[in-house]
Amino acid sequence: MKKSHQKIKSKQRLRFRPGVIFVLGLVFAGAGSSAWQLWKLHVSVEQQLAQLNQEKETLLQQQKSLHEEIAQLNTPSYIEQLAREQLGLVKHGEILISPKN
Template identity: 60%
Template sequence: MILTKKSPTTKESRPKTRKQPFRPLSTLVVLFAFCALVSSAYQLYELRKEVNQSIAQLNQEKEDLLQQQKLLEEEILQLNTPSYIEQLAREQLGLVRKGEIRIAPKTE
């Protein structure tokens, strides 16, 4: 008994593949998901841009406040000097030194 090997035919050598049917619903779902992803990415971009603008504005405000603080500290140092206190007393309160006569302009 001699066994002969059967040679495969062209039909048997290829696996059977079925053509997938067109599914409009799944295509629509994928398209909707892609649009939602793009929309979310754009919203995040706009939000990031707005946050960066707010940060820049707050940094500028901080710099302005630090400059104002520096000027106020300098004014405090100046206000604590005896000569400046005397000058303010003369100008605002009308005080005079001993032996001085105050001459005020006539107000109408």
Template identity: 45%
Template sequence: MSGAAVTAHARRHIRFTPRAAMLALVVTALLFYLVVPVRAYVTQRQRLDRLQRQTQVLQQQNAKLERQVAQLHDPAYIERIARECLGMVKKGEIGFIVVPRTGPPQPANC
């Protein structure tokens, strides 16, 4: 038999019965009802992962800001900033400003 004859012969033996149609419909419906929730789950999982990464970054930033707040409540830190940035001196001290010989004076990192 030739290839065309086998294909034609096979087509004659395949019957599309109502039972096969119902089975195909049920399988299609099951696939549809399984794909939609799985897709939603994957989407929500990706969103959860992204939000957890954002939360971690924000927690790190919050910890850094809390350390800065604690520093700002430290009298020694406040005094250092007042001396370096504002040029303040304690009562009875003599303040000096050293000006470089070349170029304009560079401000402290305040």
């Protein structure tokens, strides 16, 4: 009688109830959904990071060209050229000849 009683108990342990299967399904669905959302977030962050790195490179190149322009603007020969072209200034002994408008 003991053996038959043990076989019945072991068979009962192996039986899954529909409620347990439903709850386990919900848990796996929730875990899968969370994993999918995390993956999508990761992809989005990677794309933003790549875009920002590209923008950073563009801004660094622009900064470099602006520093070069500042260095050029501070040279005496360029200042003299601007004074001649924009202000109409001349050196001592020179005569300014400008076209009529």
